[in-house]
Amino acid sequence: MLHLRAIVPREKSGAVRRLLEAEPGVTHLVVWPGVAVSPPGDVIACDIARESANLVLDDLRALGIDEDGSIALENLDVSLSRSAREAESDAPGEGADAVVWEQITEATSEESTFTVTFLAFLTIATMIAACGVLLDNPILIVGAMVVGPEFGPLAGLCVATVQRRRGLAARSAFALLAGFPIAMSLTMAFTWLLTWSGDFDKSMLEGDRPQTSFIYQPDWLSFWVAFLAGVAGILSLTSSKSGALIGVLISVTTVPAAANAAVAVAYGDLSQAGGSLGQLGLNLGAIVVAGTGTLLAQRYAWSRTHGKHHPGVPGLRRD
Template identity: 60%
Template sequence: MLHLRLITPAGRTDDVVRLIEKTVGTTHLVVLPGAARNPAGDVVMCDVAREAGDELIGALRTLGLDRTGSIAVENIDLSLSRRADKAEEEAPGEGADAVLWEGLADATHEESTLSVTYVAFITLATMIAACGVVLDNAILIVGAMAVGPEFGPLAGICTSVVQRRPRLALRSLTALLVGFAGAMLVTVGFALFMDAVGLFHESDLEGKRPNTAFVYAPDAFSFIVAVLAGIAGTLSLTSAKSGALVGVAISVTTVPAAANAAVALAYGDTSQTIGSTNQLLLNLLGIVLAGIATLAAQKILWKRQRQHR
């Protein structure tokens, strides 16, 4: 269930209430006349089944409530109510299959913005991965994968393509490219510093690395895993199962490949630099293609469910 808290201009409250009442899957309607101060107006609250949420939010935006008032949406973790159970039963489809497109766009907007925090995380992840590839330490590689925030911009690109939002696409692409470029540049300097103090050695990079050699040797499985991870990551976002994103993060070779490319570049190893870059690009491409396909399929399937309800 979702909880909606709306601020409506007094003259539009009746329209909003009628809209909520005729939407299948809504319950617990509360109207507080004159309760809002900034902006001034009435406060309307209701609960709605997740599978009916996107339709209701879209209709509220059609009324202009996002411009003249406010639309706030929260997930309800626990609702002990027969009316809520009945509303979920009456709503078409399954809540787990429903996609809140407005919520997805808002989430990916935040996660795909080029910020100091985003750059810090991707840089730290790349530096951790650099230690992992030099030491041939799989644990550090997995840790770096978990820290990397790159799935946010990737999800933003996928969402922007399906929803046709060029600004979101530009923002996401900028965060992805600038983030990786900056992280790799810093990691080159980090590798040179570690070499100067005797902690990194070129022989470690060039020697046998059974645990981490995969980061600069892309193959068919690299693309297949990236596609599967892209599907899983997209489903975790649209179904609000954010915990699955950790599994997605540690299944694709993006940050480790960028780290290996940076360290190899610091030592002038062109072969590993190219191989790692190819691995990085192959994984990014697989995730984006899979994410776009998954969102498009969800959009089509959900539209058909609503048409046949």
């Protein structure tokens, strides 16, 4: 279940109340007349089944509540109520399959912005991966996968493509296009520093590395692994399931490939650097294609199930 709180101008309060009362997936409706101060108006709150959230949000926006008042939506971890169970049962579809578009747009918008924190995590992940590839240590590679934050802007690109949000697309692309080169440059400096200290050596890069050689050898298997990981990552995002393990899969040949490329350039091995960059590009592309396709399929399935006029608010369209 989701909890909705809206500040509604007094003249639109009746229409919003009728809208919510007509939606079978809405329950626990509460109206506080005139209590909102900024902006002024009524406060209306209710609980909504996930599968009904898009319908309600679309209608509230059609009434202009996002312009004249406010709309807030949050997850309910626990709701012990017979009426809540009935609302979830009456709402068409399954909550686990529902995609709350405004929710995932907000989430990806925040996580896809190029910030100092994003760059710090990406750089640290790339440096950890550099240690992993030179030591041929899969444990360090997994550690870099967990730290890597790059799924945020990748998911942002997918959502921006489907929702046609140019601003989100630009922010996501900039985070990737600026973040990876900076992280790789800092990792090159890190490699030179540890080489100077005697902890790294070029022979570690060119020696036999059976555990990590896949990182600089792109092939179709790498593409399909990244493709499947992209599908799983988007499903994890849209269904509000835990994405921790998905994040590991998403990072498997992105951050490690960037790290291997940085180390290879630092040691002048341009052939291995080229293979690593090819692996990085291949997997970033596969993830975006898979994620975008998954979102398009989910949007199509949602429109087939829910593309109807609202029974209680004439004139409001469901696209």
